[in-house]
Structure formats: C-alpha cells, structure tokens
Amino acid sequence: MVARFSTVAGGQDSADNLRDVRGFSVRFYTEEGNWDMVGNNTPVFFIREPSKFPDFIHTQKKDPRNNLVNWQNRWEFWANHPQSFHQVTILLSDRGIPYSYRHMNGYSSHTLSFYNERGERVWVKWHFKTNQGIRNLTDEQARHYHINPFDLTKVWPHADFPLMEIGQLELNRNPDNYFAQVEQLAFSPSNFVPGISGSPDRVLQSRLWAYADAHRYRLSVNYQQIEVNRPRCPVSNYQRDGLMAAAASPGEAREGGQYALTNFYPNDRAAEGAPVPDASVVEPPMPLEQEAWVNYHDNRDEDNFSQAGELYRLFDEGQRERLARVFATTLQEVTAGVRQRVIAQCCAADEDYGRRVAQACREGAGESATAEQTLNNP
Numbered sequence: 569m570v571a572r573f574s575t576v577a578g579g580q581d582s583a584d585n586l587r588d589v590r591g592f593s594v595r596f597y598t599e600e601g602n603w604d605m606v607g608n609n610t611p612v613f614f615i616r617e618p619s620k621f622p623d624f625i626h627t628q629k630k631d632p633r634n635n636l637v638n639w640q641n642r643w644e645f646w647a648n649h650p651q652s653f654h655q656v657t658i659l660l661s662d663r664g665i666p667y668s669y670r671h672m673n674g675y676s677s678h679t680l681s682f683y684n685e686r687g688e689r690v691w692v693k694w695h696f697k698t699n700q701g702i703r704n705l706t707d708e709q710a711r712h713y714h715i716n717p718f719d720l721t722k723v724w725p726h727a728d729f730p731l732m733e734i735g736q737l738e739l740n741r742n743p744d745n746y747f748a749q750v751e752q753l754a755f756s757p758s759n760f761v762p763g764i765s766g767s768p769d770r771v772l773q774s775r776l777w778a779y780a781d782a783h784r785y786r787l788s789v790n791y792q793q794i795e796v797n798r799p800r801c802p803v804s805n806y807q808r809d810g811l812m813a814a815a816a817s818p819g820e821a822r823e824g825g826q827y828a829l830t831n832f833y834p835n836d837r838a839a840e841g842a843p844v845p846d847a848s849v850v851e852p853p854m855p856l857e858q859e860a861w862v863n864y865h866d867n868r869d870e871d872n873f874s875q876a877g878e879l880y881r882l883f884d885e886g887q888r889e890r891l892a893r894v895f896a897t898t899l900q901e902v903t904a905g906v907r908q909r910v911i912a913q914c915c916a917a918d919e920d921y922g923r924r925v926a927q928a929c930r931e932g933a934g935e936s937a938t939a940e941q942t943l944n945n946p
C-alpha cells in the first residue's frame with residue numbers, strides 16, 4: 569500500500585506545524601485492482617453540498633491578489649455557511665494542529681458501502697486509528713436514523729455505531745524517489761474494488777469524477793499507467809494508445825491490453841481472450857432516496873450545531889480556552905458583521921462556547937458583541 573498526507577488550505581509552502589486539515593490518502597494495490605481511500609484527519613467536512621466546493625476552497629487558499637492568507641474571506645464564508653461549524657470547531661481546536669502524522673486519525677468522512685455476493689449493501693465509514701477500524705450502518709437503519717447518514721458535516725455517534733476492528737496499518741517506509749513515487753500519485757475516491765463502493769452522499773458523488781479530471785490534466789490521459797498508479801493485477805479493457813501510453817511492450821501483446829488485437833465490444837473474440845464483463849463483481853443497484861439524492865442541499869431546517877456543541881463539551885478547560893483564543897485571534901481580522909454571526913454560531917452550539925469566544929474577542933480586539941447580546945439578538 570502507499571499513503572500520502574497533504575494540506576487543505578496550505579500550498580506547497582505550508583509547514584507541518586500549521587493549523588490545517590490534513591489530507592489522508594491510502595491506496596491498497598489489491599489482487600482485484602487499486603482501492604483508494606482519499607480522506608482527511610477529520611471525521612466531517614465543511615460542506616454537504618458539492619457545488620459550494622470551489623467557493624469554499626477559494627476562501628481557504630491564499631488570496632490570489634496578494635498571495636496572503638485572508639481571514640476575512642475564510643470567516644465570511646463560514647459565517648454564511650452554518651453547515652461548516654462542526655468542522656470549524658475541530659479545525660480551530662487543539663485537533664487543528666496534529667503533533668505529527670503519526671499522532672492523528674484518518675477518516676473516510678464520507679459514508680461508503682460494502683456489498684456481498686448476495687447483493688446486500690451496508691453503509692460504512694472508515695476510521696484509521698491504532699487498534700480500531702470501521703463502524704457500519706445497514707440500509708434500514710440509515711432510512712430511520714435521526715441524522716442523515718449521508719451528511720458529510722455529521723459523525724455517527726459511537727454509542728449507536730460502535731467501531732469494528734479490522735486490522736492495523738503500518739507505515740514503515742519512506743519513498744526513494746519523491747517525484748516518481750509521491751508527486752505522481754493519483755488518488756481518486758472512485759478507485760473501488762469488488763465489494764466496496766460509494767453512497768448517495770452528494771459531495772462524494774461529485775468527488776467520484778472530479779479527481780480523475782485533475783489527474784488527466786496534471787499527469788496526462790494515461791496517468792493510470794505510471795508505475796505508482798498501476799494496478800498490480802491485469803487490466804483488461806478496450807482502451808489503448810494516447811499520450812504517454814506505457815503499459816506494455818510488444819512482446820506482452822494480449823487481448824485486453826495495450827497491444828490488444830481488438831479495440832471494440834461487443835465482439836466474437838471471447839475465446840481468444842477478449843475481455844467480457846464479469847457478472848460476479850457487478851455492484852447491486854443503489855437505492856434512490858429522495859432525501860439523500862435530491863433535496864438534501866436545502867439546509868434551512870438542518871441542525872448544524874448540536875454535534876459541534878457535543879464536541880465542545882468533550883473539551884477540558886484548557887482546550888476550551890485555547891479554542892476561544894484561536895477564534896479571537898483570527899476574528900480580529902474580519903468585519904464586525906462576520907464576527908457577530910460567528911459568535912451567534914458558537915452560542916447555538918453551546919452557551920459557554922459563545923460566551924468564551926465573545927470574551928476572548930473583547931480582550932483581544934477591544935470591541936465585539938458580547939455573547940449575551942448575541943444570544944438575545946442573534
């Protein structure tokens with residue numbers, strides 16, 4: 569397997585000790601092809617609606633006018649998107665700066681699925697933790713649970729869905745050639761193997777195609793043939809040639825490969841080795857759920873704050889105090905209107921959270937609404 573850790577807001581000039589979400593990508597070169605889990609070190613994400621992603625990421629990256637971090641842009645987006653608040657609480661808390669890559673968890677964040685040979689599907693979220701594995705959810709439970717199981721801004725409470733251990737991941741080797749083995753890696757959430765699949769999560773659905781677009785642009789159409797991206801099992805399809813085609817030498821000619829004699833399907837050449845669909849690995853149909861697929865971007869009535877509040881109440885006194893100070897320090901750079909809305913979000917999660925952030929803002933910036941004012945006049 570291979571892993572790559574990355575940044576979300578930071579660019580190539582980012583440092584290991586900066587506050588940021590860490591990308592957490594792992595690839596398993598299985599006998600049935602590559603399976604990629606392209607997640608983060610946080611169990612939730614800023615948005616549940618994929619069309620918001622370009623705007624979201626523009627506010628997190630450096631301002632293109634002057635190449636500086638712009639807290640006004642970041643907070644303005646968050647203040648206008650209450651659905652981000654759970655992830656904002658994680659990012660600005662102590663968890664926003666992992667001690668090292670060895671001291672953080674990895675999560676799929678999204679709900680994915682497993683299916684078996686009987687066509688039964690269960691929903692799963694991946695947790696990469698020392699001595700811990702996944703937790704899962706059946707289709708039936710998913711339909712009646714009080715939180716939408718496909719909402720990327722929510723976690724599944726452990727009390728309802730205990731983690732199930734499936735093994736340990738040991739990272740024990742650094743690359744010998746950073747460019748060839750790390751820079752050219754092309755992880756994609758759509759790289760699945762038989763038995764593992766996606767879910768109706770809208771953000772995941774959009775990621776399933778977005779990554780391969782980036783790979784074709786970044787590494788050429790045949791990026792899947794680069795050594796570090798190449799599956800370790802035979803690849804059989806009817807596609808060949810194109811820029812940087814490199815999968816075979818003439819001596820390795822075989823049906824289904826780069827030097828295949830046949831480049832169309834259906835055909836009459838199965839007996840000579842031309843590939844045919846394998847019914848044993850066909851995925852069962854995904855149920856179409858009105859809630860998850862169609863309407864879910866409308867979040868007017870959505871509870872965006874309970875889980876952030878629960879997380880806040882898990883923090884001890886020191887953690888709460890540091891969280892409030894990170895809020896206050898960065899909120900010094902934003903307009904009063906944005907600051908007011910952020911404090912209102914803190915209050916909605918937990919009154920003490922709101923009071924503390926308002927107090928820290930007053931001490932730091934000399935002016936800001938009090939939490940009491942915000943609570944009374946949200």
Ligand code: HEM
Pocket residue numbers: 572573574590591592593606607608613617618619621675676677678753754755771774775778779782783786
């Ligand atoms: C609509 C939402 C999203 C879109 C359109 C999107 C798009 C992208 C694109 C285009 C890349 C660069 C791919 C490449 O050049 O190889 C990327 C990288 C990445 N994204 Fe996303 N992303 C989204 C949400 C997320 C979420 C929710 C997560 C985590 C749960 C995530 C985790 C990552 C990671 C870890 C990388 C770096 C992967 C690597 O090491 O190659 N992204 N994203």
